[in-house]
Amino acid sequence: MVIEEKKILNRLKRTEGQIRGVQKMIEDEKECIDVITQLSAIRSSIDRVMGMIVADNLKNCFEHPAENPAEQAKKLEQAINMIIKK
Template sequence: MSTCDKQVCNRLKRAEGQLRGVQKMIEEGKECQEVIMQLSAVRASVDRIMGTIVAENLKNCFENPEESIENQTKKLEQAIQLIVKR
């Protein structure tokens, strides 16, 4: 497992813990504003994880080109669309 994979797994575990905390907050009847604040933190965490994964994959594509420049360009465009699409 690469260093990046370990970092991503650690971040995913942290996000999982945050989500469990949100579930507990809801079960305990915490205020909506508090729950939303925590959900925003989870979303930001997941967004950073996505960025890390995409950046690492793009880096690998350009460091280890296995395809034509056209295919690499297409993959780059697809990766950008995945990030931008919401």
């Protein structure tokens, strides 16, 4: 998971920068539409990170199944519920 972990952390760092940018926009009294546009981009970025984490979890479940089938089914159900929860 080293590559995926690095991608996730990089995306989160970019998102953190976007949030700081929005804070500055608000301090500078930028137009509402510009702030909302940036907030929408932040939301998309966070959604993408969540998808990456859930996908990695699902991949891990299939590559390294739990010894207990009931536990495996529970993990898969949790991951699926996280995806469709939107």
